[in-house]
Amino acid sequence: MAEKRDPRSWWIDEDPFDRLESKRPPPSHSSARDDGRRRNTHVRVVLSSTGRQGGEPFFRVFGSEPQPMSATVHKGSVWHFSSTEIEHLTVATIAFTAALGFAFGGGIGGAVLNLPGYLVLCSLLLIAIAPAFVIHEMAHKIVARKYGCWAEFRMSPGGLRFGVLLAAILQVVFMAPGAVMVIGNTTKPQFGKIALAGPVSNLCLWVLGIIPLAAGLGGYSEITDFILYYWLLANAFLATFNMLPFGPLDGKKIKTWSDSMFWMWFIICLGIL
Template sequence: MKDTIPLGRFAGVRIGLHWSVAGIVALVAVGLGVYWLPVAFPGHAPVAYALGGAVSAVLLVCSVLAHELAHSVVARRNGVVVEGITLWLLGGVARLRGEARTAGADFRIAVVGPASSAVLALVFGVGGWMAVRLGADELIVAVLGYLAVLNAVVAVFNLVPAAPLDGGRVLRSALWALTGDRFRAAVWSAWAGRGFGFLLIVAGLAEVLGRSTGGLWLVLVGLFIVNMASAEERQARIGVALAGISVGDVMSSPVETVEARQSVEQFFRDAVVSHRHSAFPVLDEHGQLRGLVTLQHLREVPVEVRGGTALGQVACPVEKIAVAEPGEPLALVLPRMTQTSRGRILVCSAGELRGIISPSDVARVLSDHSLTATLPAGADLTWEPETRPPPSDWWFPGQQRPR
């Protein structure tokens, strides 16, 4: 999910809002400021109710952000690259590039989110208690109490042992530690996730049949969980099938490279007779990697400016290129293919370029194992591998549910 409104960086993590978050903010603000607070605490000015609802909505979004930041900070400390955090309609998504390398790291990354929500629930609860002791206005106490309860529900709901919830990742890490097989542990966690998702759907439909519109939230989230858990199961099964296959077994080598100073026009003149591939690492005059170009993106350069446009100017920058080492398990590297706009992985060892993995290389291996996968558009092929969904969290204002 892409950001609509960038908010900058915090603790080195890029943070953004998706446009849909405005809907949930409005729902919470109106639900509290127009309906719940006036009914529960009558006698205040309309502006006080509106302010209470708005403050609650903003602090709720901040609570979700704190939850995601906790995931992100711990992930970075455990060697997992964090691309950013996006807040959206159902909560937040921390976009992680890669996987934890140990069961312990996987556990720490997963459990810190619910732990942070529990701490926030305690903070808001203590704040509400202190507000009562100090004789603060009852609307202030109500807002603090609402946020305390909601963060507590977020913490508890996220610990449900079902993928892709945090609790599902805790379950996966525990099974991984017990069995030593991360992929089978992921399959079992995904099964639990699908079962839980179907339970939410059934519960939601029962509420809808009972003429409660709140059930629609349960149906929506249940469908989301089922879809995400199914995606995780497919990815995990690919990991089981590809056990023992390393990056070095699949990569294409040697790698055909191009010079950063070469013009796009010159490239196309040479490509007819000398280039046999569709993606090319770009090297500078010192032989250092400067990016990656593909035929698809070079064709998008207007013909009239190709003569004055160097390959280095249009190359995907190094920081956006997925990189792996020859000895890494292929199954752990596959998710990285969707983290780069070119859909390739460069294989490096001791700082030197050793090979490249393209979607066609992976497709060949999956075909050999009678497997299929789908990867995002942008890989220059109609085929694309599918990745495990990143940790994400949802809240449900109508039901006071998170994640």
């Protein structure tokens, strides 16, 4: 005699995002008791003992803010940006640029003594270095969205505060601005490709920076030399650093997917550094 299928099995058979929109009640919410009397539905709420919610940015070492546990799945263009994401990306980019300005301009003292010079320096760094960070994160987002995932950038307020203060005092840039949060069902290869998109985007930007040098624009002016030099350096460093197979870095995710892909791209990144 065939065994009856466990009525709870539909919870693991179906896509978790489908459950968010499904109105099908779980079996435990049946409307009748064994004695024929209707019973009231009881809802049990369980709170985390830490008070934190899921989906935190991966740089928890610098502190992070609680993130929503659920999100609406985007079904439109991969180029969709919510107002929240635009706000977080803007704040993170400004803070990152300010930290770079402190590091290159003599810390908080240099900025106070020469504010116009500090602002000009920040403008140049915004052009030369900030795209390496922004496009790296957007590459993760676009590939994740291509695979049907919800993906948006979320800044890490604690990481930004720490990075700006460190640069202002010690003139050292070590910052965790935030990360693209990805929610969805992916295969291991898809997960690895989402991670790989970041370093590959930096490699593409590095090649883009080589083109003006190959065209003979090197030495044209101090400003263009400054922008090209730090454009190449920032993209080479960010690609190589993120390929390290440790912690929350892209390299660990890529290596989990494929050793051969990891070593191939890691060697390429080392080659341009």
